[in-house]
């Protein structure tokens with residue numbers, strides 16, 4: 503594990519030897535965050551984005567030390583029918599939710615068939631209905647989700663917050679509608695940046711060679727604010743962790759520090775979630 507400075511404090515960067523090892527490390531990270539939240543409040547809130555990140559949740563399947571009955575889940579949504587191959591909800595269901603006993607009533611679900619602005623209002627309503635003990639709010643009134651797991655696109659987008667878009671700079675609102683998304687499908691609903699940053703344990707998961715360039719730019723190059731939305735992920739009081747594998751970390755300067763051998767300080771221990 504090594505750290506990079508970021509605008510909001512240090513980022514803990516974990517580099518795993520394979521995507522399998524990364525999934526196991528991520529499962530330990532989520533399990534520890536869940537155990538701490540359940541011990542403290544009797545509930546654990548988890549926000550998932552879509553894309554390839556969802557595959558890394560496989561390490562949670564079969565974990566007997568996790569009380570899935572206390573989980574409440576949010577999924578970054580594309581405004582498509584839940585049966586669509588593009589649905590992030592369907593992907594989360596296929597990879598995790600059908601394999602672990604999270605009660606269906608605790609998985610917040612997109613209302614199908616609404617114009618995207620109304621779908622966002624409806625989804626935000628479901629979050630607002632959660633009581634303070636399930637979803638506490640910070641001093642600014644934003645929900646403090648226990649664990650936020652984000653993928654990152656090659657353009658640096660996170661959730662459905664794309665570069666140089668109005669939604670990415672929004673300072674108000676919990677769930678925002680997105681139209682004309684540069685990544686298909688065009689309509690999405692997304693957590694706002696202030697909500698991502700109110701998270702207690704926020705992890706960016708980027709695996710594989712295809713992510714090497716954006717990982718290097720995000721961690722080592724200073725860009726204009728909003729040019730790489732992932733750089734705006736700076737938890738207010740929570741902890742930021744990046745989960746990488748050797749391929750996605752291969753363009754980082756740290757690779758050269760290890761005597762040109764491309765050897766990384768391996769993550770023998772999973773990242774420790776903040777309380």
Ligand SMILES: O=C(O)[C@H](O)[C@@H](O)[C@H](O)[C@H](O)COP(=O)(O)O
Pocket residue numbers: 551552553554555578579580590652653654655656659660661662685
């Ligand atoms: O719905 C989505 O598309 C996601 O919520 C999005 O933020 C995703 O996590 C990134 O685009 C990375 O996706 P890949 O890892 O598949 O490139």
